[in-house]
Amino acid sequence: xxxxxxxxxIVGGNRIPFARSNSVYSHASNQxxxxxxxxxxxxxxxxxxxxxxxxxxxxxxxxxxDRDLTRESVLGTRLAPETPAYDVQxxxxxxxxxxxxxxxxxxxxxxxxxxACGADTTSDAPLGLNEDLRxxxxxxxxxxxxxxxxxxxxxxxxxxxVPAIPRNEEPRTGKSMGEHCAxxxxxxxxxxxxxxxxxxxxxxxxxxxxxxxxxxxxxxxxLGLEQDQNLRADSSAEKLAKxxxxxxGEEGTMTAxxxxxxxxxxxxxxxxxxEWAKERGLPILAYFADGQTAAIDHVHKxxxxxxxxxxxxxxxxxxxxxxxxxxxxYEIHEAFAAQVLCTLRAWEDPEFCRERLARDEALxxxxxxxxNVNGGSLAAGHPFAATGGRIVxxxxxxxxxxxxxxxxxxxxxxxxxxxVAILEGTxx
Amino acid sequence: xxxxxxDSPPRIMPLYVRAxxxxxxxxxLLPFVPGRGKEVPDVELELAGVRAEPxxxxxxxxxxxxxxxxHLPATYPHVLxxxxxxxxxxxxxxxxxxxxxxHVENRIDQLRRIGLGEELTLRVRPTKLEPHSRGQTFSLVxxxxxxxxxxxxxxxxxxxxxxxxxxxxxxxxYSERTPNSGETAEAPPASAEWKLGGDLGRRxxxxxxxxxxxxxxxxxxxxxxxxxAIAHGMWTKARALAALESRLPGAFGVEVRFRKPILLPxxxxxxxxxxxxxxxxxxxxxxxxxPHLNGRxxxxxxxxxxxxxxxxxxxxxxxxx
Numbered sequence: 001x002x003x004x005x006x007x008x009x010i011v012g013g014n015r016i017p018f019a020r021s022n023s024v025y026s027h028a029s030n031q032x033x034x035x036x037x038x039x040x041x042x043x044x045x046x047x048x049x050x051x052x053x054x055x056x057x058x059x060x061x062x063x064x065x066d067r068d069l070t071r072e073s074v075l076g077t078r079l080a081p082e083t084p085a086y087d088v089q090x091x092x093x094x095x096x097x098x099x100x101x102x103x104x105x106x107x108x109x110x111x112x113x114x115x116a117c118g119a120d121t122t123s124d125a126p127l128g129l130n131e132d133l134r135x136x137x138x139x140x141x142x143x144x145x146x147x148x149x150x151x152x153x154x155x156x157x158x159x160x161x162v163p164a165i166p167r168n169e170e171p172r173t174g175k176s177m178g179e180h181c182a183x184x185x186x187x188x189x190x191x192x193x194x195x196x197x198x199x200x201x202x203x204x205x206x207x208x209x210x211x212x213x214x215x216x217x218x219x220x221x222x223l224g225l226e227q228d229q230n231l232r233a234d235s236s237a238e239k240l241a242k243x244x245x246x247x248x249g250e251e252g253t254m255t256a257x258x259x260x261x262x263x264x265x266x267x268x269x270x271x272x273x274x275e276w277a278k279e280r281g282l283p284i285l286a287y288f289a290d291g292q293t294a295a296i297d298h299v300h301k302x303x304x305x306x307x308x309x310x311x312x313x314x315x316x317x318x319x320x321x322x323x324x325x326x327x328x329x330y331e332i333h334e335a336f337a338a339q340v341l342c343t344l345r346a347w348e349d350p351e352f353c354r355e356r357l358a359r360d361e362a363l364x365x366x367x368x369x370x371x372n373v374n375g376g377s378l379a380a381g382h383p384f385a386a387t388g389g390r391i392v393x394x395x396x397x398x399x400x401x402x403x404x405x406x407x408x409x410x411x412x413x414x415x416x417x418x419x420v421a422i423l424e425g426t427x428x
Numbered sequence: 429x430x431x432x433x434x435d436s437p438p439r440i441m442p443l444y445v446r447a448x449x450x451x452x453x454x455x456x457l458l459p460f461v462p463g464r465g466k467e468v469p470d471v472e473l474e475l476a477g478v479r480a481e482p483x484x485x486x487x488x489x490x491x492x493x494x495x496x497x498x499h500l501p502a503t504y505p506h507v508l509x510x511x512x513x514x515x516x517x518x519x520x521x522x523x524x525x526x527x528x529x530x531h532v533e534n535r536i537d538q539l540r541r542i543g544l545g546e547e548l549t550l551r552v553r554p555t556k557l558e559p560h561s562r563g564q565t566f567s568l569v570x571x572x573x574x575x576x577x578x579x580x581x582x583x584x585x586x587x588x589x590x591x592x593x594x595x596x597x598x599x600x601x602y603s604e605r606t607p608n609s610g611e612t613a614e615a616p617p618a619s620a621e622w623k624l625g626g627d628l629g630r631r632x633x634x635x636x637x638x639x640x641x642x643x644x645x646x647x648x649x650x651x652x653x654x655x656x657a658i659a660h661g662m663w664t665k666a667r668a669l670a671a672l673e674s675r676l677p678g679a680f681g682v683e684v685r686f687r688k689p690i691l692l693p694x695x696x697x698x699x700x701x702x703x704x705x706x707x708x709x710x711x712x713x714x715x716x717x718x719p720h721l722n723g724r725x726x727x728x729x730x731x732x733x734x735x736x737x738x739x740x741x742x743x744x745x746x747x748x749x
């Protein structure tokens with residue numbers, strides 16, 4: 001047993017370029033993509049035959065045949081088959097939550113090294129049987145006599161050929177995530193121009209990151225795609241201003257450009273104890289310092305669906321004795337530009353901080369120069385469970401380039417949840 | 429040897445018609461129908477600029493059980509070379525028609541992984557006929573190269589049954605050829621069971637282009653001496669490689685002998701022994717244990733491309749990237 005928690009090193013990450021839905025990765029399953037992301041990580045850090053403490057991963061849109069998606073993916077790689085694995089599902093928080101899980105076990109000395117990963121496809125979507133048909137078939141199966149079965153089968157209707165399609169819809173409100181975010185944007189008075197500006201910055205920053213070779217050891221090409229397909233290096237506020245709103249009605253401010261597109265992709269991050277990394281001569285890009293998950297009540301208490309990170313952040317900051325301004329990098333997942341802006345505005349708002357977060361004063365504003373410096377989800381795309389791994393690896397690398405410093409991650413998720421985490425540079 | 433360079437992949441269906449034509453009595457007298465020659469022609473076909481279609485690879489991977497990776501399954505260049513195989517065998521000077529030939533052995537040397545987008549030059553040449561008590565054999569040697577560097581070689585050995593026909597004959601000839609292969613040692617326990625559907629031949633035909641009637645349907649297999657449709661040997665080999673996917677080094681050799689054909693539908697089991705140095709594997713009937721395929725896989729030393737032809741060269745773990 002160890003006496004105190006160990007420092008958790010982020011050795012590095014790998015992902016496949018993210019593709020737009022129904023495009024280059026149309027025929028790749030979650031397992032194919034997750035395997036590809038793991039393959040690249042294994043190659044990069046010579047993990048051939050290595051028996052890791054665990055691999056935690058997941059996918060948000062998952063077919064029932066992908067019961068043990070992560071374990072099955074591990075079995076398809078050159079990792080030792082004796083490496084345990086499990087699936088996690090926490091909507092868009094999945095990738096960061098798996099990082100927290102693996103990091104905690106390393107900190108506690110339960111394992112020495114592990115991989116946090118995630119994949120999502122919106123193309124190879126897990127269509128289900130038509131729900132009415134499913135009920136009929138189950139009833140047929142419950143009947144003992146042939147006659148009874150035939151009688152049940154007479155309930156089958158032509159409309160039953162329509163499959164159940166996974167929806168981007170909150171089960172308890174019936175509203176899509178975009179519609180929820182439009183309500184938040186309205187409530188926090190987020191304008192169209194500032195959303196478009198954030199989207200443009202996202203594209204420009206990601207394009208610059210590719211340009212200067214920053215993405216080189218973060219991304220491995222897959223199926224002919226070498227960089228994120230959604231990236232528009234020539235994006236501009238003028239072009240974006242021409243788009244029609246897609247959420248919030250005709251007066252809405254949210255467009256296809258300042259909302260993330262449906263995407264396909266996978267990512268993986270290698271975490272380890274310092275000793276484990278050093279023994280193998282592997283780099284330590286940054287340390288995983290802390291993480292926090294929070295949830296809000298979007299059903300009965302009218303809190304904005306995607307506001308949970310605003311609640312998670314102060315809990316984590318207080319525990320670490322930090323202020324919101326104590327960071328050099330802010331990685332706020334751009335589910336929608338409006339989500340990022342609502343979150344920032346909430347932290348700046350004394351009333352919200354007093355009444356909802358029970359704090360004497362506001363968390364305050366951040367230096368926007370440090371926000372999503374190497375691009376965000378609006379540019380890269382957002383394969384739900386793969387986003388956390390993308391951000392952790394990219395932030396760790398940014399901290400490694402800087403040497404010292406601190407970065408914070410904030411990711412909102414469906415169901416009114418949010419995950420935040422702190423990474424620290426290796427030099428003090 | 430004459431090398432003929434093709435501008436585009438030969439179209440398969442017309443080749444099948446020509447390949448099947450020698451089955452009509454007397455047809456071989458016609459100049460464009462195979463069956464006139466006494467010896468395999470000394471010819472090589474070359475096709476440059478071959479690129480795997482990602483969608484086709486995805487469909488192939490699904491049927492054979494591979495993950496869709498950024499490099500080709502080691503058996504996939506065989507699929508790319510298959511139209512050239514057919515073109516060689518459909519030549520008028522070829523001694524017999526391709527339809528009804530039995531694939532008895534296949535060896536693949538993957539010298540390095542082939543990226544999905546890489547452009548290949550394929551060369552296919554037949555070897556000379558060799559006598560065999562149940563007929564005659566020859567091999568089709570296929571080579572894939574990238575920028576002049578050989579990255580893959582496949583050798584398919586075909587048997588032309590000449591006295592009698594059918595499974596029994598074919599089976600005898602394999603065991604005769606390889607008297608000590610696999611059956612003397614105690615059979616290793618199975619690591620997996622595969623349930624093969626009755627439509628497997630058609631499904632593999634759709635993704636490989638190999639529409640030999642012996643695989644398509646019992647009605648088309650019976651006239652050729654089989655009791656029903658049989659699984660493609662190259663499907664069985666591919667499925668076995670897919671089962672070993674996580675253990676495959678970047679460069680390796682793998683040879684298999686096709687034993688008793690798998691009559692579809694079927695339940696077969698997969699067994700393997702060995703480790704880092706060499707893996708022996710077998711696909712056999714679940715109930716009776718009759719072997720359908722015996723195979724051996726070994727890592728190749730990528731530092732020394734010359735060793736590719738020597739199955740005994742060991743490289744331990746080889747990272748070819």
